[in-house]
Amino acid sequence: MSDDIILRVENLRKHFIVGRKGLIKREPITVKAVDGVSFNVRRGETFGIVGESGSGKSTIAYITMGMYLPTSGTITFNDRDLFGHGDRRPLDLRKEVQIVFQDPGSSLNPRRTIRQILELPLSIHQPEKDRLTEIIRLLELVDLPPEFMHKYPRQLSGGERQIVAIARALATNPSLVILDEPTSALDVSVQGKVLNLLIRLQRELNLTYMFITHDLSVMRNLASRVAIMYLGRVAEVAEAVHFFESPQHPYTQMLLSSIPVLTEAEEALRPAQIRSTGEIPSPVDLPSGCSFHTRCPQVMDHCRHIDPLMVPIDVTGSDHIVRCHLFEQANGQVSS
Amino acid sequence: MAEIAVSPVPEVIDAAALARIQRQNRRENLGRMWFKFSRNPLSVIGLLMVIAIILLAIFAEFVTPFPDHVRPFTDFVNAKKPPGGEYLLGTDQFGRDILSRIVFGFRFSLLMAVVVLTLVVPVGVTLGMVAGYFQGTIIDTIIMRITDIFLSVPPLILALAIASVLTPNLTNSMVAVSLMWWPWYARLVYGLSSALRTEYFVSSAETIGARTPHILFREILPNMISPIFTKMSLDVGWVIIIGSMLSFLGLGVQEPQPGLGTMVAKGSDYLPTGQWWMAIFPALAIVVVVLGFNLLGDGLRDLFSAEEV
């Protein structure tokens, strides 16, 4: 195994029991939030995960952070099993993987000052260091003035709060940072500042990012590789550049054609012939076969019964994997 | 990792500057809170009533005309005097000044409320918070089922039973009221805590590796202070009513000490014979205390529930 892979996700499944049906047998009603997902994150890259609600993208992040245990499958970080100790993850492993949550309003405790918020990870992971100096260093690292430490989150703007959340994630000196929709609650004019800060920090601190978003335009400009998820499964994985220039999976094409854009040049990138139709099925009651068949414009008969496999395709001359029957036929082979 | 130059900024480490910033924050918060609170005149009236009652209760010895009348005392010459003149609210069957006894009665009522709430709030809050944080686990089940058992016993019956098994006096009635009261706090806090548990800042502390006591007392508890505070101020009135009820039934404050409920009970014997002031004035006093605390509590609730204006 090459050692440039920092995070290896293999056949990950997470099923939530959301209720029970039947009077006597009490069969569980399960939501398959993540259903057999595999991918690798390479050291130093920004690995993007794109999906709509119910796609399982945030669940993957939370499992990686140890907020849930997986139902089955493994995640290894630098070849160490993240769940080797059940949900009691050792501190030295916790330190390595950190997260920035979506909503900066809720991810900072409204009753604690920025100083107290930044002190927590420092006191747990770097008890030997002088905390005040470290806090000032962290704030400087993210371009915030040191007197911010005395403020409460509500005294900051949305962008500043998210920057504090980034500083907190960096306080443990991690090597992998999960960014769960870090700018989707922010205004466009502020978004750029936060994203550019993330880009700079990645370069300076040699960070690896797992970047989760529903915004394809942001993804285009940030990610090196992108995975598209639909209803708990990966539909397509590719290098970001190829991904936007030659999207292969019908769902990816539908997604691209749905984005409102600003210029003619962007419009040219949208596959105009694919129009979004249909509803996203309920994750409690997934369609049989390929879960996208209810909305797919190119649906074939066996899509309704047989679940497609991940197939590498050779359109772009690089790693490009698609989970779609169209490509199994084209290649005339099936591989997993 | 790149070395980032550190330039310690002296004015932020300076303790005096820190204290100044904190004072400034606090002053601004208080100012904003008072601005919102004072918009509702009823809340302000409630606050003034509560302050007045507390001051009267504390300085009862100095503000009442006859502080002796709360101790063993009889003056049959001046018994059953109607309101007016020397005795502003009249006297009772032993010739004791009703006004003085009411003011001292405030003291016992407030004492009861303070003692009950100091016993009840920490217990109820801690249990509810732990159960809420561990929602769905065995800890939750055990704590909340015990809470349900206490809640399923009619409160007055429980208090009566406890007060009658033990000797009827103020201390035991406070114990009785406390035992029936804590589950309500456990219930309230359980709901709050199980909701806060899913907030991202709690998840964040968990994934960083913070210990459970830190999460409970530093992350979750400070965010529940406002609703707990509101409930406390509304509960003062209720505790006083229950305390008065118990003393009306002879289970609370004992003669010659003046409990408001006891005074109503004894005074009601004289209602048929026309000495109405013996029962009516203590009863009005109860109304005033409860009203004051309820107005204040409503004001606090509006204050905390309203988003930033």
Added chain:
Amino acid sequence: MVARETPLLDIRDLSVHFRVYGGVLRVLDRINFHVLQGERVGLVGETGCGKTTTMKTILQVLPTPPAEIPQGEIRFQGQDVMTMSQRELVNMRGQGISMIFQDPTAALNPVFTVGQQLTAVIRHASPENRNLNNSQLRERALEALRQVALADPERLLDSYPIQLSGGMRQRVCIGMALSTRPGLLIADEPGTALDVTIQDQVLRLLQDLVEQQGNSFILITHTLGIVRQMTDRVYVMYAGNMVEVAPTQRLFTNPLHPYTQGLMDAVPRLTGGGISEGIPGRIPDYMNPPSGCRFSGRCPHAMPVCSREKPPVFQIEGPEDESHEVACFLYDEPHKVSNYKAELQPV
């Protein structure tokens, strides 16, 4: 400049203040805004710029206090909204103007069926409708659901909002808003709460319906791409000021105000090119707004005059007889930078 027909909605010199702790928030600062008959107008701006306050003022649903309206006038169909009686206001909100909100879940009452809510809206829309009997009302409700392309409308009438998906709920809201045949339809971030592919469907539906029925339409949003797709003319709002108004195509090819330029530049492009830094600084404090242009503190082209005086509105000549207005001193003759022509940076 063409002689203007009487607009359906005309706002002139409107200011709205909020009295709060510590002073007065000057949220809207003498804005002008109009919508012609059958016109589709976009109102673009970021969080806290006053878009929602503007709409609430039109509908007269701002709580006063804390809000106050020190000056300005709002006319709907030529009638002064601020002097309307309660009854006239109810009529205006019922049949004159309909709204579609960002969150369809909050806009529908969870304890009534879709049918009950729809028929209630239709019944109260006009005095004639009050005489409709139940089967006529039901027919109108079905019609409303059919036009928003919802399958099986019969069954839908008897469902509760919780049984529908987010996209279906928003369709129901659109159907409900159009069922009263309003003169003016206001959509406040209609797709923001929805997934991208669902948003696309809902917006396309909305666009088709507005086109078919010829309603006047106001689209409030912070997403520039949606405005480009759905409107004829765009107002750009910043910190309680209207900074630029132009026909949509023109605004997107030739934005003039530095704020508009910054905003467009900040949107990441599907074509790549990296992430722009966005606009430095933050929205000014409404309690003590800058005395001149409210954008001057963040503006890359700020001149001394900008912090002294509030810029007036300048008419910029277009290739055709279009009205392009911008409130910025860069376009004042004495200050005009020679041949200043701002182009959208190709990225």
